[in-house]
Structure formats: structure tokens, C-alpha cells
Amino acid sequence: MTGLVLKLAPKERLLINGAILENGEKRGRLSVLTPDVHILRLRDAIHPDDAKTPVRRACYALQLVLIGETDCDETRISLLPRVEELSRILTDADSRRLLGQASEAILARQFYKALKALRALIPREDRLLATKATK
Numbered sequence: 001m002t003g004l005v006l007k008l009a010p011k012e013r014l015l016i017n018g019a020i021l022e023n024g025e026k027r028g029r030l031s032v033l034t035p036d037v038h039i040l041r042l043r044d045a046i047h048p049d050d051a052k053t054p055v056r057r058a059c060y061a062l063q064l065v066l067i068g069e070t071d072c073d074e075t076r077i078s079l080l081p082r083v084e085e086l087s088r089i090l091t092d093a094d095s096r097r098l099l100g101q102a103s104e105a106i107l108a109r110q111f112y113k114a115l116k117a118l119r120a121l122i123p124r125e126d127r128l129l130a131t132k133a134t135k
Helices: 054-066 072-089 093-107 111-119 121-132
Strands: 005-008 013-016 019-022 028-032 039-041
Touching: 005 039, 039 054, 054 111, 054 121, 072 093, 072 111, 072 121, 093 111
Parallel strands: none
Antiparallel strands: 005 028, 013 019, 013 039
16 A cells, blocks of 8 residues: 555544554644554445445455455456446446446556545445335
């Protein structure tokens, strides 16, 4: 994660190598210089019970890599086909762009960047699933 910059809201929490840290009263910005450190902003975290849709399951898998719970190489191998499947469903230009960013980030082992791209797809997935549920 060399070069990762985290912008934190007041009182925002993050998990770094298993320790939960909380920002102070003011907005903060941290530059992470150490590679391969396990970091997850808790506002980005998905509870395991909420990982019930394809995009959320992919985000959850990335989250497990970010906190050091799963092997990053195994996750990369399993995630790339999932992202490819999503590109067959989410066919609009913006979704394709985000899926492309996620794929590139996964290949480059930039898991936080991949998580950010995939999380942007959650509202679209929700709308798509809501539309199918009403039909």
C-alpha cells in the first residue's frame, strides 16, 4: 500500500494491523509509507451478514485482504473472475470504468483502490436488485 493517503473525518476510526485507531476532533490526513500494511477504514467495512450480493461479496473479500485475514494471491485469483462476471451484468460505461479500475488495482495488488472502485458500484447494484424485485 505504498503511497496510500487516508483522509479522515473527525472521530473516524480505522483498523491498522489489528489495532483500531480513532482520529481526533479535527479532520486528518495520513500518508502510509510502509508497503503491505493492513489498513481498513471502518466506514468502508462490510459486516459479513451484509455480504449477500455479488458486489458486496467482492468488497468483503477485499476487506479480508486489507485486514490480513486472507491470502492476497488467492484472493486475487478468485476475485478477477468475479469482476469479469460483474462486467457482464453492469454494462453501462461508468460501471465498466469502475470495474476496469478494480481489475487493474487487483492485478497491481492495490486492494484499497480496488475496494474503493467496487464500493462505488453498490448503489447501482442496489437499484438493479430493487428493480428486479418489483417485477
